[in-house]
Amino acid sequence: MSHSIIASSNPIKVSKHNLCPICGKHDWCFSSVSSYSFSEGPNEDFVFVCCRRVIESQIQGEDGGFYIYDRTSSKGVHIYEDVMQRAHRYERMGIDDKVKSPTDYKVKVPKKKTILCENNVKEVDLIDKVYRALFDALVLEDYHKDYLRSEKWDEQLIEASMFRSLPPSGYDVYKIIQKKKSGTTLSDFEEMSLSLKNRSRKQIAQELFLKFGDLEGIPGFYLNHSNFNNSNYWDFSGKQGILMPMFNVEGKIFGLRIKLDDGGTYKWISSYYEKPIKESETEIVYDNPMKKGSKTSASVSYRFTDYQSPFLFVTEGEKKQNVVLIKKGIPCANVPGVESFRTMLSDLDALKERGIRYIIIGYDADKSSNTLVLRAELNLIQALLEGGFEIFIAEWSEVYGKGVDDVLLSGNDITYESLEQYLDKFDC
Ligand SMILES: [Zn+2]
Structure with missing residues (x-):
């Protein structure tokens, strides 16, 4: 009995309305569908759940379904499938698995x-x-x-x-x-x-x-x-x-x-x-x-200058925040961990009341090689634009250092790019 995979769909990313069944989170994981052809009978599609966080041999998912681990891809994604599907797929593929019927699966109940x-x-x-x-x-x-x-x-x-x-x-x-x-x-x-x-x-x-x-x-x-x-x-x-x-x-x-x-x-x-x-x-x-x-x-922390400034610098880290505040004289937000910027969204009205109009994003220079930082930055930009702020991006040569504090403390300075100039560098 022979079989082959004839097509695989584009991965379907998880979202807030479609959580990863394995870890229950709304980001980072996805599912994919592969079409199989068999020597006997019609072609069939099989859904694989691809989780980046959890590795368990069997698991009852957040959606109540029962999943069994299949393999981990070279990119570190743990691939699962529904136990019923697994039994059926193996039967069609002629794989003589020790476990033949779904009822034989010992399901892990949380x-x-x-x-x-x-x-x-x-x-x-x-x-x-x-x-x-x-x-x-x-x-x-x-x-x-x-x-x-x-x-x-x-x-x-x-x-x-x-x-x-x-x-x-x-x-x-x-x-x-x-x-x-x-x-x-x-x-x-x-x-x-x-x-x-x-x-x-x-x-x-x-x-x-x-x-x-x-x-x-x-x-x-x-x-x-x-x-x-x-x-x-x-x-x-x-x-x-x-x-x-x-x-x-x-x-x-x-x-x-x-x-x-x-x-x-x-x-x-x-x-x-x-x-x-x-x-x-x-x-x-x-x-x-x-x-x-x-x-x-976890929330964003703000330091403001004594005088009112229309600028707010946004960076990650307590030391950087203080260096920007004191050495540049610009109010500075510290986003501790790239994912915690979301908490800033509830502060946008208060920031406007303080007279903030322009937001300068100044994450580390390695952001372009770190997709997590880059994605958080783009998400933040999106939210700030919707909030009516004008956005600039702080730029500096990596020769001066990774973080904005390295640059300012070595007697060098940063430059500012408009959002359009910045986004031109990426395909987005
Ligand atoms: Zn997951």
């Missing part, structure tokens, strides 16, 4: 997800007050200043950024002290961590708790437990690093980002995550191990 915790974030006015008090209570340690200076930051920039140092957690300090007691030589970093200017997180959190009466629902803060005297105390989450304020369009601090000392990655400060605490055949129960903790939803 477990019921029970979440005991809630992310009860407080209103932004209170969050802003607590964070400002937290920033007043913290300093930027010398080793962080040295790092920023090594990145060509001057004192004015360091001061204006409002960056602070998040001290090591109580547990991390405890571990270092235990290590020292045992006679093990400490690393330079560990040694330094014991002689910082900032007070402990516990001391600062206690002070803020007394000042505000409660810290529940302020992302980062949570109620920790001490086994020594079996009591609870307020604490702050996360590993040590540079703490950076994120401002909403009204200039209120709504969240914090951190550049971790360990590894240098950037993260949102959060004291909320859903941890599986109990699992049975049919159910997984989650709870937040950080009591009374919460998390910030």
